[in-house]
Amino acid sequence: MTLFISFLTIIAQILVVILLWVYITDERRIAGFVEKYAALLAFLAGLSAILGSLYFSNVLNYIPCSLCWYQRYFMFPAVLILGIAAWKNYYVKNIVMALTAFGGAIAIYQNYGLIFNLSALPCSAAAVSCAKIYFVDFGYINIPIMALTAWFLIGALMLFQKKV
Numbered sequence: 001m002t003l004f005i006s007f008l009t010i011i012a013q014i015l016v017v018i019l020l021w022v023y024i025t026d027e028r029r030i031a032g033f034v035e036k037y038a039a040l041l042a043f044l045a046g047l048s049a050i051l052g053s054l055y056f057s058n059v060l061n062y063i064p065c066s067l068c069w070y071q072r073y074f075m076f077p078a079v080l081i082l083g084i085a086a087w088k089n090y091y092v093k094n095i096v097m098a099l100t101a102f103g104g105a106i107a108i109y110q111n112y113g114l115i116f117n118l119s120a121l122p123c124s125a126a127a128v129s130c131a132k133i134y135f136v137d138f139g140y141i142n143i144p145i146m147a148l149t150a151w152f153l154i155g156a157l158m159l160f161q162k163k164v
Contacts (some may be wrong), residue, residue, distance in 0.1 A: 002135050005052050006137035008048070009146045009149050012150070015156075016156050019156040019157065019160075023159050023160065031160060035161065038157050038158060039090070039161060040082075041154075042158055043082035046082055046150065046154055049147065049150035050072075057100070062143070067144075071107055071151075083100075092156050093161040097158050108148065113131065114142075
């Protein structure tokens, strides 16, 4: 199952690149579709991230570190807000981008600490170290990379949301 989720992460990373290209080049055929369904697509991306994190912690018994919990604190309300926005067609770009900025900053910090400077991670004295890697798929995908990808995908989708 982790390999499947890792594969979905690669697909999400490809989507982030495509979405940024569409946003920069203003490719109208694709941009129009994404604008129309931005909240729904971001909701599905965030819901997938939540379900993945709950699978890792509740099924595989991977204990989340402090930084993972902080990211969840921002992801849970973002998904709730996006779900309501998709259902009621509300404009939520600003608030979701704020949640994405904070959650994404934590994800960037955690990945920086894992890649370059393990001593920068603050939770080595916590119940589980933020430097603990439970698995690595495709040579680079682990839980912190999955979280970072989810934040980037939600942020890229929110770039397209327009006021109704």
